[in-house]
Amino acid sequence: MDWMVAASSVAAVFMGIGALVVRMKAAKKPASAKKIIMPPLFMSTGALMFLFPMFRVTGMEFLEATAVGLVFSILLIKTSDFEIRGNDIFLKRSKAFPIILLTLLIVRIVGKLVLSTSIDVGELGGMFFILAFAMILPWRIAMFKKYNRLKRKMPAQSGIMTEKTAF
Known part of the structure; x- marks a missing residue:
């Protein structure tokens, strides 16, 4: 089982690097509601893992994991902001985000190594x-x-001609 812990830790490092690269590229393109909403929807399919008994957790483990996740979300919320550039909304680059992401990754790996013994x-x-x-x-x-x-703060930009603009 030690190889599983090591393999999943290596996979986590690659996913963390991937998330960082995706986030940096995303900051170069306008944001949209769809781009914001879709990741948790796609991720929710991972809950199918709980159909298999080996992945099921106790109520207390569920509450502990949820509480830690909510605390970590505060860091991400604080370092994510948007700005208007021209006629579009862009995600602001945060110098703290890569540091926070790497810190969360290290905490995850250390936590996994410590918790995998029990x-x-x-x-x-x-x-x-x-x-x-x-x-x-x-x-x-x-x-x-x-x-x-x-x-809502942006000026309305509809391409629809009204009676006043048509004549």
């Missing part, structure tokens, strides 16, 4: 999924609210 690797995988989802969902909801707040 919690089955399958349950641990379930707990880390719950933690990640409890972190991402509030973060994306907060981003969606910030995005909509800015969108």
